[in-house]
Amino acid sequence: MRFDGVWFRYGRRADWTLREVDAAVEPGQTVVVLGRNGAGKSTLLQLAAGVLRPSRGVVRDRPPIVGWVPERFPADQPFTAGDYLHRMAELRGHDPGEADQWIERLLLTAHTGTRLSDLSKGTAQKVGLAQALIARPGLLILDEPWEGLDAVARTLVPEIVAEVTAAGGMVLLSDHRGETAHLPGAIHWQVAEGTLAPAEPPPPPAHDQVVIEITVPRAAVDETVVRLRAQGHAVSSVRDVSAPNRTEPVPGPTASITPGGANARKAADGSWERG
């Protein structure tokens, strides 16, 4: 699917929300759209979904089945969650029972008899996700899929994304808090000032990280730091167990480490010298 010279504004006299967007998503690819609040991420996703039409330019080669999960599920509908999902399965030409696998997987069984308007935000989001997946989409569009979800459901999102892409589908999702940093293989786009550009993945949020302490022989310090960094881990310091209060920062991702490397020796003032 590709955006071919796409421009968009919300009214004839409004400022352009997006200008000259040229970008492509390949089958099996996950694209994370980054950008601050109001940058135009949802607008871009709705153009991809076909919910909005470009003011100029065109979106080409959109897969025939699109699953779109808006940032807020429109819960103002006169159905229970179960009725709604069974009807959506039917509308999409599937057996209504096919909704049940998603009801179970997304832990919605206890909520099937609840009216959509009485669901919590997170549960309503899961109903929105289920309706998109029932369709077996070739393009799955998730607008801030982490918002409002409980811890269990949050872990399901990367799993589901991986399944859709493994089946050759494309996934386009927005993330203003950088929570999707660890979606393996995803590419990133940044929307800013109305334009779209490729971006580096943001670092994982601090609350999503832990510190693991490991102990290695002194002779293996250099090699261990290099290997851990090559595996994508952040190594920030090395502590000498014989001087527990002395912690040496490890400069730069490629710089050699302190203290001192394999042949280091301790100086009289307690600092480490290279051997």
Ligand SMILES: Nc1ncnc2c1ncn2[C@@H]1O[C@H](COP(=O)(O)OP(=O)(O)OP(=O)(O)O)[C@@H](O)[C@H]1O
């Ligand atoms: N229906 C609309 N009519 C007019 N302007 C709109 C409409 N929807 C969004 N906008 C405006 O377009 C701009 C981009 O909005 P959009 O929702 O795409 O941003 P976003 O990056 O998704 O932000 P957020 O993270 O807050 O959802 C904003 O200035 C917003 O106020």
